[in-house]
Amino acid sequence: MPLIASYAMAVTLVAAWLAWRLLSLRARRKNRSVFGPWPVPTVALGAFDPAFNATEFGPGLDGEVHFISQGDRPAVGGVSDLESWILSVLAKRRTRIFEFGTCTGKTTYHLARNSPADARIVTLTLPPEGHGAYAASDRDDKEHGEIALRESRFTEFLYTGTEAAGKVEQLYGDSKALDDAPHAGSFDLIFVDGSHAHSYVVSDTEKALRMVRPGGIVLWHDYRPKVPGVFRHLNELSKRLPLVHLARTSLVAYRKPG
Template sequence: MTEQNSSTSKIIEIRPKVVFQAVENRYQAQNTEFTVNIPSSAIGGLTLLESAILVSFVKLISPAAIFEFGTYMGATTLLFARNSSDSTEIITIDIDPNTTATQENISEADYLNDGNANDEHLRDIFAKHGAIYINRAERHLREKVTQLYQDSTTIDPQQQNFLKRFQLIFIDGGHDFETVRSDTENALNMAADDAIIVWHDFRSQIHDDVTRFLDGFSQTHEIVHVAHTMLAFMLIGSTREILN
């Protein structure tokens, strides 16, 4: 995949209710509920609105397999596990804690204002504490989840049996341009014929590279941003029909 830069973004914006209406249309005779943890007070997680959008995608496409780039505390991994069918498998990847040098000198001012420092800080938290939300979950939920400890840029989709395997892919790992580009390239190969790829941190105040990458990527792929969130997504195959 070549690097794409453009000052003119072709990203389409929709309101969250467009996604919620699709869920209402799909499940007209029943309530559609979901279970979510009280949001963490730590940085790096999703808002409740973002969680609702992701679960809506799960409800709309009933994915057999979900892949998450960036496990962190495992809050979104657990969200997927709790709100998908019993047979859904969830694979989530984060760096190997044993190979991560702990950075003791990142100040709060740095990690709140600088994207690279923020990424380092989150890698640190993951290396020190692991995916606490997954670890604390009930056994039947933990059993749906496979945690990989690997730099996502070293994924080999063919060798790891990931090709065309996932109906829902969430890209929320490293936020530098090269990692987002690599994760996206892998995601395109790992996506099933009918799939949704979702990126987090689009239009984030500190992770400019995600926005820059997606603005360029939107020149050749239809990317949709959900207003009032940092989620952007791409519909592949028959999932293109879900919002109609």
């Protein structure tokens, strides 16, 4: 009898684990937690910015941009097509833009190509020969540190040699070493998409919040449970700032009052 009871308990535990796993996978696909919404509230794009308001025909002409799709071979470290479109639309009315994490330079190109003629895009990446400067914390998850280093291998970028390149100021170095004081309150739009290790998300976020001007926007990429550094910090940050999760994306946004 004890053997049968032990077997039944083991079967029950396995079944419970499988059910939990299936619910977790389903929740990830739908950008929700297993038992409810994520801590950062989700809003429709049009509720965040009128440029995304739909017409009876779908997105209006305010959403027209120069755009390169992911196609059938997604770029290394790239954002989704919807996320690229959102960034491109927002760039149309911003003249001072900062990007944490250049990677291939595809997002940099979208920001530069769609921004006004007098816009300046400053983008920061760790150069291939500068990996030794990467300052991981003991509490950072190793996986996302390794991803950050793998994606910091470019010395030429998608924007290189294009008409958009003249708007771009390429910085090289570790973002934790960035002196943000000269940039305080000076950027209209900041995109945080550097290392997703927790200590870097915290550091980049603190700098972005100091660098964004009143009325400006900060966007973070990869808000989802499987990216714990981003997910955990933004959930904590949402307790003191009115962050919003943009529907059907992994983007979280904050518009600075003023």
